[in-house]
Amino acid sequence: MGKCEQCIIKQFNAMKSLTKDELIRISGCKTSRIIKKGEVIFEEGENINGVYCIKDGICKLSKLSENGKDQIVKMVVKGQLLGQRSLITEEVSNLQAVALNDMEVCFIPRVEIMADLQNNLKFSFDVLKVMARDLRESDDIIVNMAQKTVRKRLADVLIYLHSNFGENTDGTLSILLSREDYANIVGTATESAIRIISQLKKENLISTKGKYIKIEDLAGLKRVE
Amino acid sequence: MGKCEQCIIKQFNAMKSLTKDELIRISGCKTSRIIKKGEVIFEEGENINGVYCIKDGICKLSKLSENGKDQIVKMVVKGQLLGQRSLITEEVSNLQAVALNDMEVCFIPRVEIMADLQNNLKFSFDVLKVMARDLRESDDIIVNMAQKTVRKRLADVLIYLHSNFGENTDGTLSILLSREDYANIVGTATESAIRIISQLKKENLISTKGKYIKIEDLAGLKRVE
DNA sequence: AAGGAAATATGACCAATATCATGAACACGC
DNA sequence: GCGTGTTCATGATATTGGTCATATTTCCTT
Numbered sequence: 001m002g003k004c005e006q007c008i009i010k011q012f013n014a015m016k017s018l019t020k021d022e023l024i025r026i027s028g029c030k031t032s033r034i035i036k037k038g039e040v041i042f043e044e045g046e047n048i049n050g051v052y053c054i055k056d057g058i059c060k061l062s063k064l065s066e067n068g069k070d071q072i073v074k075m076v077v078k079g080q081l082l083g084q085r086s087l088i089t090e091e092v093s094n095l096q097a098v099a100l101n102d103m104e105v106c107f108i109p110r111v112e113i114m115a116d117l118q119n120n121l122k123f124s125f126d127v128l129k130v131m132a133r134d135l136r137e138s139d140d141i142i143v144n145m146a147q148k149t150v151r152k153r154l155a156d157v158l159i160y161l162h163s164n165f166g167e168n169t170d171g172t173l174s175i176l177l178s179r180e181d182y183a184n185i186v187g188t189a190t191e192s193a194i195r196i197i198s199q200l201k202k203e204n205l206i207s208t209k210g211k212y213i214k215i216e217d218l219a220g221l222k223r224v225e
Numbered sequence: 226m227g228k229c230e231q232c233i234i235k236q237f238n239a240m241k242s243l244t245k246d247e248l249i250r251i252s253g254c255k256t257s258r259i260i261k262k263g264e265v266i267f268e269e270g271e272n273i274n275g276v277y278c279i280k281d282g283i284c285k286l287s288k289l290s291e292n293g294k295d296q297i298v299k300m301v302v303k304g305q306l307l308g309q310r311s312l313i314t315e316e317v318s319n320l321q322a323v324a325l326n327d328m329e330v331c332f333i334p335r336v337e338i339m340a341d342l343q344n345n346l347k348f349s350f351d352v353l354k355v356m357a358r359d360l361r362e363s364d365d366i367i368v369n370m371a372q373k374t375v376r377k378r379l380a381d382v383l384i385y386l387h388s389n390f391g392e393n394t395d396g397t398l399s400i401l402l403s404r405e406d407y408a409n410i411v412g413t414a415t416e417s418a419i420r421i422i423s424q425l426k427k428e429n430l431i432s433t434k435g436k437y438i439k440i441e442d443l444a445g446l447k448r449v450e
Numbered sequence: 451a452a453g454g455a456a457a458t459a460t461g462a463c464c465a466a467t468a469t470c471a472t473g474a475a476c477a478c479g480c
Numbered sequence: 481g482c483g484t485g486t487t488c489a490t491g492a493t494a495t496t497g498g499t500c501a502t503a504t505t506t507c508c509t510t
Contacts, residue, residue, distance in 0.1 A: 063364055063365075063368050065368050065369075065371070065372035065373075066372070066373075067372050067373075069372055071367065071368040071371050071372055073364050073367050073368065084357070085357040085360055085361060088353055088354055088357040089354065089357045089358055089361065091361075094361050094364060094365075095364065117350065117353075118346060118350060119346070121343060121344070121346050121349065124346065124349050124350055124353060125342065125343060125349055127353060128313055128342075128349060128352060128353050128356065129313055129314065131353065131356040131357060131360060132309070132310040132313040132314045132356060133314055134360055135310050135356060135359055135360060135363065136310060136314065136316075136319050138360065138363035138364075138366075138367065139288055139298050139319055139320065139363075140288075140319075141363075141367050142296065142298050142363065142366050142367055142370060143288050143290050143296040143298070144290075145367060145370035145371050145412070146290070146296050146370050146411075146412025146413075147290035147291070147292050147294055147296055147412060148290075148291075148292075149466070149467090150466080150467070151466085178487070178488095179487070179488065179489095180487080186371075187370070187371025187372060188371075188467075188468085189467075189468055189469075190487090190488090191467095191468080191469080191470095191488095191489085191490085192466090192467060192468070194487095194488060194489060194490085195467095195489080195490075197488095197489095198488095198489070198490080210475095210476080211476095211487085211488090374496075374497090375496080375497065376496090403457070403458095404457070404458065404459095405457080413497070413498085414497075414498055414499075415457090415458090416458095416459085416460085416497095416498080416499080416500095417496095417497060417498070419457095419458060419459060419460085420459080420460075420497090422458095422459095423458095423459070423460080435505095435506075436457085436458090436506090
């Protein structure tokens with residue numbers, strides 16, 4: 001099992017602010033785990049009891065709505081921490097986490113992370129920064145949900161996925177989502193998402209290869225209203 | 226001007242975790258201010274340069290959408306701090322703040338609050354807790370925006386205002402919002418908000434006295450789908 | 451108290467999106 | 481390779497909500 005103090009992944013999250021001693025301590029109590037695509041990492045209402053540091057892969061965080069639909073509220077990727085909020089509010093998770101591809105994660109038990117949060121000011125301030133940025137992002141999502149059409153939101157998601165997760169060698173988006181996932185991100189019916197994807201295809205803004213989507217005209221996609 | 230170390234408002238926010246010395250220092254550099262109803266506290270894109278501690282009153286935080294509509298993302302009330310996020314991300318504000326009634330606030334300059342955030346662990350952890358809870362709330366708002374009808378969202382807002390801000394002696398909601406504000410909270414056209422309010426009135430779930438709204442049948446309002 | 455501006459209210463119509471139905475393509479176990 | 485379930489696709493139709501037009505009421509100014 002890798003050692004935290006030598007792990008390069010921590011560069012991308014607040015754990016870079018931990019001291020060498022703290023990292024060695026964490027290293028001794030963490031557990032590594034492989035999570036397969038589609039596997040549930042934790043459920044809504046579950047006591048997470050710690051934090052996941054994502055060494056590789058991507059997962060979706062979603063919340064079940066009263067109408068039975070899952071709303072995806074965030075994607076958490078390689079380099080980020082998963083589960084901080086519930087840790088800090090000391091409540092069960094309000095979200096479900098599901099792996100979107102095969103993942104490699106380290107799990108750090110609650111008590112260990114809490115000890116550092118309450119002793120290492122630089123660390124807790126770093127987490128604070130991440131949260132403040134998340135809140136800003138949430139504001140934007142709320143505004144988009146409230147004010148933009150489904151078509152515009154879907155175009156935005158494609159652009160977002162492209163700029164954040166990049167493309168495969170054939171130019172398709174490297175992150176593979178089902179049409180239902182797309183619907184659950186923009187908050188619409190699966191049929192509507194499919195319909196709009198077909199439409200964007202007809203307008204030559206994107207193309208599809210099976211489930212894979214390729215952006216053909218990024219500038220055009222940005223112009224979608 | 227009041228002294229922070231004796232101010233009871235701090236009980237309701239993270240400032241309760243500051244030491245007496247820190248409070249005395251803050252007290253010496255803070256400025257008190259009365260803000261009239263409708264007045265802008267800060268604009269989107271403005272450098273806030275500090276934090277407001279709300280001694281009395283309520284304000285709305287909104288963001289201008291590309292379609293020209295203002296989306297209200299949060300209400301901040303007596304006892305809470307305003308402007309923490311921008312302070313922490315060290316960016317200009319992403320939101321506009323406008324007073325919904327006459328307010329009394331204390332403004333604490335950035336450097337002073339930052340000093341405490343970076344020296345007092347209990348204080349920064351308390352702010353962290355508030356933010357984690359805000360994030361949780363944001364998740365709920367995103368899900369509601371994405372999955373619920375305007376009618377349901379508006380009913381929810383009325384219930385929220387009732388349970389959070391209470392009622393006047395005549396039973397009307399103590400917080401007075403324009404129909405446009407209601408529209409900007411639920412993310413709809415003003416006409417739609419007006420229409421739905423009229424409809425709820427016809428169904429005897431609420432009644433109105435001028436701009437004031439009174440909840441007549443809370444249980445019924447909760448049943449709205 | 452009068453006049454005018456702003457907020458509230460309502461109707462008519464249209465566009466966006468949901469829902470239901472059905473079929474085609476694909477994926478997987480045997 | 482063959483069913484069989486799942487995902488993708490598309491049509492028909494219903495519903496929701498947005499936009500524009502126009503009253504009506506409220507509120508503010510003078």
